[in-house]
Amino acid sequence: MNQPVRPAQETASAPAHDRVYRALRTRIMHGEITPGAALTLRGIGGEFGVSMTPAREAVRRLAAEGALFLSSSGRVTTPELTNERIEELAALRALLEVELASRALPRAHMALIDRLQTINSNVAEMVSKRDAVGYIRTNLEFHRTLYLRAQAPAMLAMAETVWLQLGPTMRALYGRLRRTDPPQNHRLIIAALKAGDEPGLRLAVRSDVTQGLRLLAG
Amino acid sequence: MNQPVRPAQETASAPAHDRVYRALRTRIMHGEITPGAALTLRGIGGEFGVSMTPAREAVRRLAAEGALFLSSSGRVTTPELTNERIEELAALRALLEVELASRALPRAHMALIDRLQTINSNVAEMVSKRDAVGYIRTNLEFHRTLYLRAQAPAMLAMAETVWLQLGPTMRALYGRLRRTDPPQNHRLIIAALKAGDEPGLRLAVRSDVTQGLRLLAG
DNA sequence: CGGCGGGATTTGTGATCACATGACCGGATG
DNA sequence: CATCCGGTCATGTGATCACAAATCCCGCCG
The missing domain is CATH 1.10.10.10 (Winged helix-like DNA-binding domain superfamily/Winged helix DNA-binding domain)
Known part of the structure; x- marks a missing residue:
């Protein structure tokens, strides 16, 4: 048997x-x-x-x-995170993902940017449909696609670990979020990639990663 | 049974x-x-x-x-790390530990600094005795003692994960290192803590964390 | 003398079971 | 009616076993 x-x-x-x-x-x-x-x-x-x-x-x-x-x-x-824990994990996301984006920047050619734009339109669709799970999935796909170019597997693995810890809570947060505007920060990320603007990229990634928790602190 | x-x-x-x-x-x-x-x-x-x-x-x-x-x-x-992997993990240490030290700084009072100095003398003793395992243990104790003050458990856990991945390799590296000078960067860390000098602290931690791999790249 | 093949052995995988413990639910009692 | 106590049940832990596959080793052949 x-x-x-x-x-x-x-x-x-x-x-x-x-x-x-x-x-x-x-x-x-x-x-x-x-x-x-x-x-x-x-x-x-x-x-x-x-x-x-x-x-x-x-x-x-x-x-x-x-x-x-x-x-x-x-x-x-599945863990129930305290507010301090959520803020800490968001800070970790900012730390790791800003670095990953920065490392990906010199290697980001046009094909990658096109792909990011495609994924981003899927993100926008999920937002308009109020599909929380679909939003989280495509949003992470957007970030992962960019960070894969950083050629930093250990760093990416750590970032994914943070995503994993935030997963259930993210769903709960976005569930109570009433918003249908498309992801503005993703546009800024793509624009900074096109322009080769590293400070702009770092700022855009940091904003994108930490904005989700703002409705928590408010 | x-x-x-x-x-x-x-x-x-x-x-x-x-x-x-x-x-x-x-x-x-x-x-x-x-x-x-x-x-x-x-x-x-x-x-x-x-x-x-x-x-x-x-x-x-x-x-x-x-x-x-x-x-x-x-x-x-136990893993055999490539040079790229080691550099990546060192970059992660720098990223995480600089942040942890920075967060610990405003909470570092005199009792903590005294404790760090005591631990640091143990580190120096291990170095002089060429005790690789003892050196690693006391060195990590020094860092952990400082970072505990940051009140950031998730971040500290991630830093410990990086230490864990580097463990076997660190031993191999320090084994081939012929050095008996005491840990200079630890002194700089303590001095920066005393002075409340955040930029100096960040620099000292970054140097301390990344110096070990220099003999690798050289 | 070196490469190769085959069998013995080591090793991880997964199922099953006995057991202890903590959770849950019921009723009896104040 | 609330609370506490009882037992029953659900659940994790760890041991053991059967099995398959990978590894190792030794002898054989080129």
Whole structure:
């Protein structure tokens, strides 16, 4: 009963714990789980058709990245962030992403800028449709596409870890946000890239990254 | 045989996977394991008197933090960093630790500075004794003591993650370093703290953090 | 003498189970 | 009617086992 039957080819022949990890990770990062929601190992295992063991490994991995919170008794929930924590994570985003953008700037040629503009129109569409999850997903795609050009994998990984920690909270925040104006800061980022304007780029990225929390402090 | 015997009180009654995790973590961070060294789940379990299950969880957790490298077949080794990776991690240290020091500055009173000076004399002693592991340990204690004052737990956690990734490599680097001069940059850090000189503090921290890699690039 | 093949062994993966503990829900009591 | 106490149930932890695959090692062939 080790492998239920293995019909022909499974999803991708990736290890079970990795499939579970990736599925949960994107769910959390995209804000598909509300802050404070509880998960159970048996529940996860049941949902993905695996036993507790891979579910546990996936959960441990996510907890190590700060994407999940483990109570002292081992109960696993998605974290509920305090305001100070949110501000700190926003400061981290600013620190890391300004540096990533700055490093990407000299390598940003026209094809990249075109791609960013395409993604940005998708972002605008999600905003107009009030699709919070879609907005978060395309917004992160915009940033990741730019930062990939920085050729700094460790730095990008850290930035993604921060996104992961903010995922559930971002959803909650944007859910209460009533705004349909397109992402102005993304336009500034693209303009600065075109102009090769590094100070402008740094400022635009910093504004884009920290604006989301402004409605929190207000 | 779930609990071998539980003599009276064990080490601390902490969960087994957590004990294993912490033990391995400090070993790696202090550079007690050389880069590229291989570990086995059964070996870890045997060493700590537990089964494979807690060993696996500890390893997964450390791998998620970048402290261990898992090959595609699941073999687990401590990472061998490329030069680009080392430079990137050093840049991350600079970014994060400059910010942490800056945030700690307004909260640094005399008791803290005294403590830093005490720790720094220990650092100097380790340097003179050519004790690489002791040097790394006390050096990190110096930095952590300062950054704790920043009241920024997420940021400090990220900095520790970077230390963890650099652990084995740091040991290898300092092992080939023939230097017995005391840590000059630490003195500059302390002086800047006393003077309340933020720009000087930022510069001193940046120098201290990036100097170690200079012998690499040279 | 060097490369190669094949079998023995090591090693990670995942399922299952026993157990302890913490959570939850009910009723009894003040 | 609120509160506290009881048990039942859900849940995480860790051990053990079966299995597959990767690795290692040694002898064989060119």
